[in-house]
Amino acid sequence: MKMKIAKLNKRITFQRKTRVQDNEGNWVEGYEDAFTVWGSIEGVVSLRNPEVTIAGAHGVQAPRKIVIRENKQLKHDMRAICDGRIFDILDFGYARNSKSYIEIICNEVDING
Secondary structure, rough: OOHHHHOEEEEEEEEEEEEEOOOOOOOOEEEEEEEEEEEEEEEEEOOOEEEEEEOOOOEOOEEEEEEOOOOOOOOOOOEEEEEEEEEEEEEEEOOOOOEEEEEEEEEEEOOOO
């Protein structure tokens, strides 16, 4: 895959899950920044029919594809943040015919949802 560097024009921060104690001493799940890279975000959503099935799960989702350069720190239980938008990672792998770029299939999370 011949990627044009200019297409990687978004600053994307990947976060890992962590557990922290809140003010009352309860353990709660949160996220902390792991790394930030340049990447691209492509939409694969139909606004007329946001109900889709991904890996057998049915619901209202906004699937996206993020492309970044290869990064060994990327894990399946992470999420991505870009311009205040949150993306839960579903799966990722090398882009077709490339060992330099990773395609990440993710679901854009609606903060209100």
